[in-house]
Amino acid sequence: MFKEDSVFADVRLLAAVSGGGALGALARYGLQTAFPHTAGQFAWATLSVNVSGCLLIGIIAVLIASAPSTHRLVRPFLVTGVLGGYTTFSTYIVDIQRALVAGAPRTALLYGAATLAAALAAGWAGMRIGDGLTSRFGAADARRAGSTVIEAEFTETGVLPDGPAGEPAGDDLTGSQGRAS
Amino acid sequence: MSVVLVVIGAAIGAPLRYITDRLLQGRHDSRFPWGTFGANVAGSALLGFLVALPASHAIQVLLGTGLCGALTTYSTFSYETLVLAKSGARTMAFLNVGASILAGFGAAYCGMAIAQAIQ
Numbered sequence: 001m002f003k004e005d006s007v008f009a010d011v012r013l014l015a016a017v018s019g020g021g022a023l024g025a026l027a028r029y030g031l032q033t034a035f036p037h038t039a040g041q042f043a044w045a046t047l048s049v050n051v052s053g054c055l056l057i058g059i060i061a062v063l064i065a066s067a068p069s070t071h072r073l074v075r076p077f078l079v080t081g082v083l084g085g086y087t088t089f090s091t092y093i094v095d096i097q098r099a100l101v102a103g104a105p106r107t108a109l110l111y112g113a114a115t116l117a118a119a120l121a122a123g124w125a126g127m128r129i130g131d132g133l134t135s136r137f138g139a140a141d142a143r144r145a146g147s148t149v150i151e152a153e154f155t156e157t158g159v160l161p162d163g164p165a166g167e168p169a170g171d172d173l174t175g176s177q178g179r180a181s
Numbered sequence: 182m183s184v185v186l187v188v189i190g191a192a193i194g195a196p197l198r199y200i201t202d203r204l205l206q207g208r209h210d211s212r213f214p215w216g217t218f219g220a221n222v223a224g225s226a227l228l229g230f231l232v233a234l235p236a237s238h239a240i241q242v243l244l245g246t247g248l249c250g251a252l253t254t255y256s257t258f259s260y261e262t263l264v265l266a267k268s269g270a271r272t273m274a275f276l277n278v279g280a281s282i283l284a285g286f287g288a289a290y291c292g293m294a295i296a297q298a299i300q
Contacts, residue, residue: 021195
């Protein structure tokens with residue numbers, strides 16, 4: 001019974017990652033098609049995609065982690081799926097490689113360093129924004145979560161339900177501690 | 182048509198990254214993000230291979246933009262690096278950045294070399 005449940009849940013989780021990934025990749029493809037570049041040129045579209053994706057992951061990961069009542073498929077869909085499919089590491093690497101092959105080492109170095117620096121700065125800024133939003137609006141969710149536990153205590157036998165608590169809502173999606181996807 | 186190919190490739194690539202992450206991370210007790218590292222290096226190798234092939238536009242879009250694009254991720258790479266740095270594991274954060282980029286390059290060049298060798 002439990003085994004069937006977890007297999008079924010995993011299929012839904014994989015579907016959420018898959019669907020989110022397709023949506024994110026479409027957005028990336030749209031931007032890359034609208035702003036194309038040749039091998040030796042600065043890949044502005046991919047840089048914008050990666051940097052904006054890092055800003056969003058910072059905000060969304062912090063918000064979800066601070067809201068234990070978030071549905072368990074929200075994080076795999078948005079973070080692992082949409083943002084994972086939207087941003088790309090392979091295109092970043094191969095764009096640098098192609099710029100080097102095309103005889104534009106300055107562009108390659110500048111693009112490589114600018115993407116890395118801007119992506120880390122954007123991720124950091126996103127986490128700060130997420131923290132700010134949580135401290136402004138997060139209390140409501142904490143109260144909701146608290147009242148759910150109290151209701152459960154009344155309806156059950158007065159013992160804290162350990163079923164849902166065994167599966168932390170925020171970070172169980174990667175199977176590892178506090179990781180994003 | 183290209184849009185459909187991107188969707189198909191990404192719909193496979195994203196869950197492949199998730200499964201890679203579960204498999205690799207489950208084998209290590211380390212805080213180093215082996216899962217994302219593995220997916221990013223594998224995707225870089227495949228994309229390096231693809232762009233060096235005389236492959237059709239459809240294959241490039243399906244496997245390159247769709248599959249490799251969704252198999253690899255910059256957002257999680259950046260987020261995991263920042264989480265490591267914030268938790269005090271700065272050496273590991275620097276190591277993650279350096280190793281991901283160096284291994285990504287190595288993998289992309291290997292992919293390119295294989296593509297050129299089989300032509």
